[in-house]
Amino acid sequence: xxxxxxxxxxxxxxxxxxxxxxxxxxxxxxxxxxxxxxxxxxxxxxxxxxxxxxxxxxxxxxxxxxxxxxxxxxxxxxxxxxxxxxxxxxxxxxxxxxxxxxxxxxxxxxxxxxxxxxxxxxxxxxxxxxxxxxxxxxxxxxxxxxxxxxxxxxxxxxxxxxxxxxxxxxxxxxxxxxxxxxxxxxxxxxxxxxxxxxxxxxxxxxxxxxxxxxxxxxxxxxxxxxxxxxxxxxxxxxxxxxxxxxxxxxxxxxxxxxxxxxxxxxxxxxxxxxxxxxxxxxxxxxxxxxxxxxxxxxxxxxxxxxxxxxxxxxxxxxxxxxxxxxxxxxxxxxxxxxxxxxxxx
Amino acid sequence: xxxxxxxxxxxxxxxxxxxxxxxxxxxxxxxxxxxxxxxxxxxxxxx
Numbered sequence: 001x002x003x004x005x006x007x008x009x010x011x012x013x014x015x016x017x018x019x020x021x022x023x024x025x026x027x028x029x030x031x032x033x034x035x036x037x038x039x040x041x042x043x044x045x046x047x048x049x050x051x052x053x054x055x056x057x058x059x060x061x062x063x064x065x066x067x068x069x070x071x072x073x074x075x076x077x078x079x080x081x082x083x084x085x086x087x088x089x090x091x092x093x094x095x096x097x098x099x100x101x102x103x104x105x106x107x108x109x110x111x112x113x114x115x116x117x118x119x120x121x122x123x124x125x126x127x128x129x130x131x132x133x134x135x136x137x138x139x140x141x142x143x144x145x146x147x148x149x150x151x152x153x154x155x156x157x158x159x160x161x162x163x164x165x166x167x168x169x170x171x172x173x174x175x176x177x178x179x180x181x182x183x184x185x186x187x188x189x190x191x192x193x194x195x196x197x198x199x200x201x202x203x204x205x206x207x208x209x210x211x212x213x214x215x216x217x218x219x220x221x222x223x224x225x226x227x228x229x230x231x232x233x234x235x236x237x238x239x240x241x242x243x244x245x246x247x248x249x250x251x252x253x254x255x256x257x258x259x260x261x262x263x264x265x266x267x268x269x270x271x272x273x274x275x276x277x278x279x280x281x282x283x284x285x286x287x288x289x290x291x292x293x294x295x296x297x298x299x300x301x302x303x304x305x306x307x308x309x310x311x312x313x314x315x316x317x318x319x320x321x322x323x324x325x326x327x328x329x330x331x332x333x334x335x336x337x338x339x340x341x342x343x344x345x
Numbered sequence: 346x347x348x349x350x351x352x353x354x355x356x357x358x359x360x361x362x363x364x365x366x367x368x369x370x371x372x373x374x375x376x377x378x379x380x381x382x383x384x385x386x387x388x389x390x391x392x
Binding site (some may be wrong): 134136138166169170173203209314 | 376377380382
């Protein structure tokens with residue numbers, strides 16, 4: 001293959017990957033992969049960084065990381081932009097693996113190479129991903145700062161509706177964390193309108209889940225159910241267990257026990273099938289809260305022990321606070337103190 | 346416990362990752378919110 005052909009193939013590959021055309025991308029990959037021995041170092045770095053993205057769009061994160069490891073062998077030849085691409089790609093992979101602290105470390109490295117000469121859309125996307133990572137690290141203020149910077153870069157670009165809707169979601173969820181429900185509602189409904197307009201089913205399901213979460217948090221389970229049922233109808237496997245959990249909770253709160261038990265059974269069984277121990281405990285604890293009250297204390301204590309063991313501090317805080325309130329109400333002050341302390345970790 | 350940062354001055358890159366051990370040692374916060382499944386947002390421009 002002539003060098004011009006390689007460059008042309010790499011360009012076509014990049015476009016196929018960006019447009020999520022997996023079949024076209026696979027066909028070009030198979031062609032390019034036969035000639036890697038002929039590439040000079042610069043071409044090889046470009047190839048490996050694209051290969052990482054190629055595997056990422058197929059959700060094969062292990063291979064995606066492997067490509068980045070191979071690219072790192074040539075990091076002496078990296079341009080500034082390639083250094084940015086490497087760290088940003090690592091950050092995104094860690095985000096989807098829910099390793100948020102590692103994702104943040106990579107994004108901080110990438111940020112050193114963010115330059116004003118980059119396209120506003122790319123700068124905006126960087127800040128959006130960083131805002132998403134901060135949200136899951138429970139650092140609301142910095143998530144809000146980066147979401148605002150993302151909006152600044154997106155607002156003048158008409159075709160970036162998807163990115164704007166995704167940013168609206170982050171802003172809405174940050175306002176929810178800050179208990180500013182009116183602004184949370186405003187942002188989430190704006191995202192919902194955009195998702196419907198651009199017919200993005202995946203983001204639409206996520207938006208319905210987030211609206212359901214907002215109304216559950218506000219103590220409006222009947223309203224939450226409408227959005228959670230829509231989220232479930234979106235058939236997005238990634239969020240299905242979270243939707244079923246919130247749905248079961250909302251059905252129980254609105255005295256629809258049959259539907260609640262159905263949602264609980266489906267969620268509990270799927271968490272067993274997926275070997276998702278964390279969600280299994282969450283479903284079990286939810287069930288004991290509403291149905292099997294005489295086992296409530298023991299199962300919640302065991303569940304909190306499990307969350308402590310796996311260092312899931314978010315759930316330790318969440319469930320300990322509720323259990324402590326239960327012990328306070330039943331005048332078991334020693335146990336109440338124990339769980340209030342755990343809620344503070 | 347959520348840490349509130351009262352003042353943040355964004356000059357250049359501030360390294361926050363080194364001071365967030367309080368949040369979760371594994372960097373895993375089990376929030377129920379979600380921001381979609383797109384890996385690279387540019388994949389789905391105008392869709």
